[in-house]
Amino acid sequence: MVTITPKTLDEALEFRSKERMIPFAGGTDLMVRRRSWSGTSPHFEYPVLFIGKLPELKKIAVAAEDNILAIGAGVSLTELLEHPEVPEILKQAIRVMASPAIRNLATLGGNICNSSPAADTLPPLTVLSATLVLQNTASRREVPVVEFIKGPGHNDLKTDELLTAIHIPVVKNNFYFYKKVGTRKADALSKVSFAGLAQTSDEIITEIKIAIGAVAPRVVSSVEAEAFLKGKPISDLPKLLPELKQMYEEYIRPIDDQRSSAAYRKEVSFRLMEHFITQLK
Ligand SMILES: Cc1cc2nc3c(=O)[nH]c(=O)nc-3n(C[C@H](O)[C@H](O)[C@H](O)COP(=O)(O)OP(=O)(O)OC[C@H]3O[C@@H](n4cnc5c(N)ncnc54)[C@H](O)[C@@H]3O)c2cc1C
Numbered sequence: 001m002v003t004i005t006p007k008t009l010d011e012a013l014e015f016r017s018k019e020r021m022i023p024f025a026g027g028t029d030l031m032v033r034r035r036s037w038s039g040t041s042p043h044f045e046y047p048v049l050f051i052g053k054l055p056e057l058k059k060i061a062v063a064a065e066d067n068i069l070a071i072g073a074g075v076s077l078t079e080l081l082e083h084p085e086v087p088e089i090l091k092q093a094i095r096v097m098a099s100p101a102i103r104n105l106a107t108l109g110g111n112i113c114n115s116s117p118a119a120d121t122l123p124p125l126t127v128l129s130a131t132l133v134l135q136n137t138a139s140r141r142e143v144p145v146v147e148f149i150k151g152p153g154h155n156d157l158k159t160d161e162l163l164t165a166i167h168i169p170v171v172k173n174n175f176y177f178y179k180k181v182g183t184r185k186a187d188a189l190s191k192v193s194f195a196g197l198a199q200t201s202d203e204i205i206t207e208i209k210i211a212i213g214a215v216a217p218r219v220v221s222s223v224e225a226e227a228f229l230k231g232k233p234i235s236d237l238p239k240l241l242p243e244l245k246q247m248y249e250e251y252i253r254p255i256d257d258q259r260s261s262a263a264y265r266k267e268v269s270f271r272l273m274e275h276f277i278t279q280l281k
Pocket residue numbers: 022023024025026027028029030031032051073074096097098099102105106107108109110111112113114118119120121157161162163164187188189190
């Protein structure tokens with residue numbers, strides 16, 4: 001396995017512009033995906049670009065002028081848990097991911113770029129309206145996380161780009177709910193995960209976001225359903241529930257696999273949705 005270890009982000013992007021390489025951050029997805037059952041080294045068809053220690057990707061900062069929390073793509077899950085500015089809903093998802101040892105290595109950028117339907121940071125990042133900063137040597141673009149993921153293992157990253165940062169608008173939500181349903185409390189992949197954020201004022205919903213993971217090729221969210229809920233009195237929510245479920249029906253398309261059945265995943269998704277909206281105050 002050929003490994004390139006750039007010292008700066010510019011150097012990394014330069015390497016990436018010259019030939020096809022595989023970015024390697026914490027390696028916790030890559031080393032499993034590329035493992036060789038015969039006990040020999042994992043197989044990488046292109047040189048490995050080690051970006052796990054690049055200082056530019058290790059920063060967390062709030063840009064006061066535009067009220068954006070900027071998280072470097074190479075920040076580990078443990079570092080996120082320890083930072084006071086990281087939104088609690090994202091921390092809740094991270095606390096139930098993998099184990100402490102894996103969280104010390106695993107990065108936020110790696111979880112996003114692996115683009116698994118069961119990636120646990122994606123539902124919180126979706127409700128937080130996160131955008132992703134993608135850079136090559138010549139340019140920089142920013143795309144919403146919901147547009148970046150194209151399907152299981154597929155995303156909008158170009159072969160000369162790196163994900164360099166995750167931007168999260170700093171907004172005060174007065175209600176959030178996160179739940180991961182797995183086989184165990186720790187070190188288990190999601191059967192379903194649910195993230196909900198809301199702002200209410202005088203018992204009216206002024207803002208609401210819902211995202212459900214592991215029940216479709218991409219995280220399920222619906223702008224129409226969220227618009228339908230906005231402006232509604234909280235007391236009306238129980239009676240609006242059947243209509244709301246109907247709006248998500250076509251998007252929640254789980255599969256049967258070794259972790260769970262499609263029917264269970266769908267039922268649990270709707271129960272979590274009901275729990276979220278009936279807890280709003
Ligand atoms: C035992 C175990 C338990 C786990 N449990 C969970 C869990 O509960 N929930 C969950 O969601 N995941 C889980 N995972 C998966 C994994 O730990 C996470 O997805 C992790 O965040 C991946 O980060 P990484 O830095 O290790 O990624 P890597 O393995 O380094 O990379 C993953 C992918 O992203 C690409 N990549 C990484 N960084 C960048 C970048 N900056 N720019 C462009 N491309 C990039 C790589 O090329 C690769 O394709 C688990 C893994 C293991 C081994």
